[in-house]
Amino acid sequence: MKADFEKKNLTKKSENIAAWYNDLVLLADLADYAETRGCMIIKPWGYAIWESVQDILDKQFKSDGIKNVYFPALIPKSLFKKEKEHIEGFAPELLSIDSIGKEKLKDPYVLRPTSEAVIDKSLAKWIKSYRDLPFKINQWCNVFRAEKRTYPFLRTTEFLWQEAHTSFASEKECQEMTLKASKWYQDFYEQYFAIAPYAGLKSQSEKFAGAKNTYTIEMVAPNGKALQLGTSHNLSNNFSKVFDIQFLDKNGKKQYVYQNSFGLSTRAIGGLVLTHGDDWGLILPPKIAPLQVIILPIVKNEALDNEIINFSKVIFDKLVSCNIRADIDLDFKHTLGYRINDWELKGVPLRIEIGQKELKEKQLLTVRRDNFEKNKLNINNFQQNISKILSEIQNDLFERSKSQRNNLSTNADSYEEFKKAIAEGKFVRAFWCENEKCESLIKEETKATNRCLEFEEIEKTTNGKCVYCGKKANRRWLFAKSY
């Protein structure tokens, strides 16, 4: 059990999750509020998590032949307007640059909310022949979408993301890439973030502005609300027709390319906080924790203190030499309780305490952050045991997330059941006739939005009835309130 150390005014997660979230983001030193309305500052601890994300996904992309590029953040408004659905979808969120120095601009710029328009303009120049395909690029950059209500990481006017844009000779390859990217994201969340999300197809009204189809990763927050954590769009040849991206096929015939785009943003960090945090702070899955192990020498200004510190340093060196991301806390300005509290707030998965007892017995006391379980490890081969504990933490967090998701999900077979479950803060699987009118009435009456059609459901042809209108419906869609 958790010892009762002084806490830094962290609201209880169960009492008020919104207040808890905001407290925790600040107290764990992930981010801070900025002077700029709706923007945030990502502090070192938060940014280190983003660097973990970049490292993992960037390797995945590169192994698939996707190359990094950089396109301008400023897009001429005239260019952005070319794809009609695209501008309609993004117009209210656009930030405009109207002047440079004292000069008013005739064609103002918008700050990119996404880069299809500016990238496609170049692809039309670069792609000439089937030999140039597939053409796969990605960029890590900032994007801007004005938001009225903002929450750090979850919804801010500026955020960081990656956006990959790939072009193919055939719709088939394009769809395969769309699904592959969606699977990458799902695996990323499951294997590294230890989050069990839902994954599937967006409805036509919820898809990306200008796409044929959008596949999404939807996380179930602890309050049953949905958080969209990554999307992969099959753009078909919608944009290539608008921007005239044509290639000569093997028979010398001009064809429009088929395109795909997919993105994942710093919102991922918000999902991580919500899923794994508790009343004591953040809990980071070991695979993405900037620090996996923190060593705390416990000194009391006695004769043994130097020995304890030296022993701790030996342990530290041994961990680092096994590629375990470890650090040693030699900051004795604060009390032990304060320091423990602080590392727990920051969510370091495993703590090693080394005091006089441990020194004498040549043992290490380990404390797991996720369940406060303590272990005594003999120093012979302790590295292997540490690795084992870290991998148990990773698995346990994932299993916990899976249970939480399942506990917060339910089927509804009548509109009454549906409304009750939504009101109780659940994700609801319900038959829907796939008519946009029912979807929008459901939203109006219950505030629940259509989240996705899970992959397992896509091919189904069950004989069901729409939860709203009672008409024929073949597939159960997931509905939930949006975070």
Place this chain on the structure above:
Amino acid sequence: MKADFEKKNLTKKSENIAAWYNDLVLLADLADYAETRGCMIIKPWGYAIWESVQDILDKQFKSDGIKNVYFPALIPKSLFKKEKEHIEGFAPELLSIDSIGKEKLKDPYVLRPTSEAVIDKSLAKWIKSYRDLPFKINQWCNVFRAEKRTYPFLRTTEFLWQEAHTSFASEKECQEMTLKASKWYQDFYEQYFAIAPYAGLKSQSEKFAGAKNTYTIEMVAPNGKALQLGTSHNLSNNFSKVFDIQFLDKNGKKQYVYQNSFGLSTRAIGGLVLTHGDDWGLILPPKIAPLQVIILPIVKNEALDNEIINFSKVIFDKLVSCNIRADIDLDFKHTLGYRINDWELKGVPLRIEIGQKELKEKQLLTVRRDNFEKNKLNINNFQQNISKILSEIQNDLFERSKSQRNNLSTNADSYEEFKKAIAEGKFVRAFWCENEKCESLIKEETKATNRCLEFEEIEKTTNGKCVYCGKKANRRWLFAKSY
């Protein structure tokens, strides 16, 4: 000597360096022009070089305890105006956000040209005590400075850079950090980019707007013009007084922190192109080349072709297993001449050709990109010989850069000599009385700007005379036309 393969319309460097530069940036696939005025698109080959830069500098920063963060790109104009010299220096280059969606903003934003203002506003909250110091952060981001005349990499309205911001309890530590960062940049250019720049102190009129002192890295372009490739600023407590960044010292007394900032941008890639490129294309120093070795199997649709390809793949695997960044060109759609030409344009330091002769003799033909020198390597232990050649290329490029710099530099002891040397396209070392009036008249009359006072000259007290006014002058400053 270089064989006479077809070239892709690359202007000769000696004939018109500006046209050659623009051709090469496009032909080597480093970058492309963008629809947005004054902006560029960094293509995969160019971005891979930037990733090398990031990798090297990021490790250097982290080993010094500097942590990465991310601050908003949008800075309220009211905040940016607080430091008087700062806003005066940057005002003409600022891009303003005046509206969001349809809403006009009361306090418009500027797009960051640099982040002192927004970062310092937070530091005032975060730094409380001497225990919080030193405080060292860095960000990799885009910045915006409107430019009338733009050149890819060298001067664009948006560019990528890193900006580090460090705070200290004492001016002494702050100055040490300023010099350390300047030395990092110099070492980076010398050891990785194989460029021999000048490094030293900027004059007061050329320093960063708001700084006490600026130290700079100045490259000598092949036409004798100066390219500023990285700056490190001692901001003293100028900004901390404006933004009220105070800490309690060990005696419980409030003090302003001393600050430093330093940055290096994608302009570095422009410097690389200018220094090492030749009439056949780019030449990349092996240490930063995204690809160090390209293997070209030479096939002719004969019985041996498959064997050649398999043999090439074995060579490729062996190189990769020695951590040599290699690739194998199996794109047989184009002629051998075209492919060789293309890899030369891209500047891959070493090419390995494998044809029937090489297969039979179990030898490899290597061709150095920098001097087209050919070698036959026995396949026993060829990896060691490849590494040796790569390291020779790295050294030779640096020596060549050093000679070029020295050949383009001269002393001038009279204004006549000075004007003649500047007109000839030289860097000129001349005594200057350190009066801004002389500096500005020199600029007006010769177009030469004061580049820096080299580190070796700072402590000198030679008994010289100002090259312009003839008054007492102790130190020789470097003057040159700006690129």
